[in-house]
Amino acid sequence: MKSVLSVMVEGIRSGDRTTLSKAITLAESSLETDISFTWELLEELSKHPGHALRIAVTGPPGAGKSTLINSLGQKFIEQGSRVAVLTIDPSSQKTGGSILADKTRMHELSGMQKAFIRPSPSAGLFGGLSPGTRAATLLCEAAGFDIILIETVGVGQSEVAVRELVDCVILVLIPGSGDELQGLKKGIMENADLILVNKADGATQSLANKAVNVLNAVLRLSTPEEDQRLVSALPCSAENGLGIEEVMQEIRLFFKWLEETGFKQKKRSAQRDHFFEATFLNELQHRYLKSEKVKSLLISVRQRMKDGNLNEYEALKEALKD
Ligand SMILES: Nc1nc2c(ncn2[C@@H]2O[C@H](COP(=O)(O)OP(=O)(O)OP(=O)(O)O)[C@@H](O)[C@H]2O)c(=O)[nH]1
Ligand SMILES: [Mg+2]
Incomplete structure (x- = not known):
């Protein structure tokens, strides 16, 4: 008879969603038996690692992170990718209401065959991300997803912590909210690979464009010369799709740069060590x-x-x- 472990390994490798969900639930448990089972499972699955690109979408509450993920996720799927989304609530007590809100914001994406959306609770360790988040990422990767989008609310620690988990951090800001300056103050921007000023539509369009100009000027001035790459800010509207193609292009360029410079492997190795x-x-x-x-x-x-x-x-x- 097959062991529970090998049934689970097979289920995940074949992309079975029920098995994947079960494995994530186990990975989020704090029971010692579940933790050791998860370690065994990940040990086994890591023998044939997946190839997913891991992207964090972070930013203040209400910036449009979920709407953006809905929009980017569909683009990735149009290009033939399978997309997994993990949403993390810093309060750890995600109410039914906000899970529902996420699902509503990601309405189109959640209806797609090639998408998998999973809200994940957070814990104190790793600044808001739980060890389960890392496990969930690896599990989705093993299940054959090509893109993993992780939504975290930027509450200081979490965007620093999420860097330890992903290849690319996208910071989403809202025009005119002073978040640009807040971001600078907290050093949050140092942790971003791409900055988006969302809601660049309707009444807030010109404000968004202004904010992008200010941000780019500040980024140019504050980036040390020895840095290999200048982070840039772009305007977009997650809701009506404006600028989303440019955002996709910027993400593609970033991953190309990451591969070509060898930074992706270096980053992942440092993350494993951390x-x-x-x-x-x-x-x-x-x-x-x-x-x-x-x-x-x-x-x-x-x-x-x-x-x-x-x-x-x-x-x-x-x-x-x-
Ligand atoms: N005008 C405009 N509104 C937007 C845009 N993107 C999101 N919104 C609106 O902003 C509100 C918040 O959007 P969400 O996508 O839930 O934002 P979020 O950052 O995921 O929010 P939390 O998960 O609660 O932190 C919703 O009412 C959206 O409809 C946009 O591009 N333009
Ligand atoms: Mg959200």
């Missing part, structure tokens, strides 16, 4: 704190500190003496 280190440290902490001996040592040391018998440095020395 993941290894973060997970290793997390596991060490987890396993260490599970020990009954350590638990009772910590309780007693903290109590002695509370009673005024140890200062915090003495307490640390005591707690770490083994």
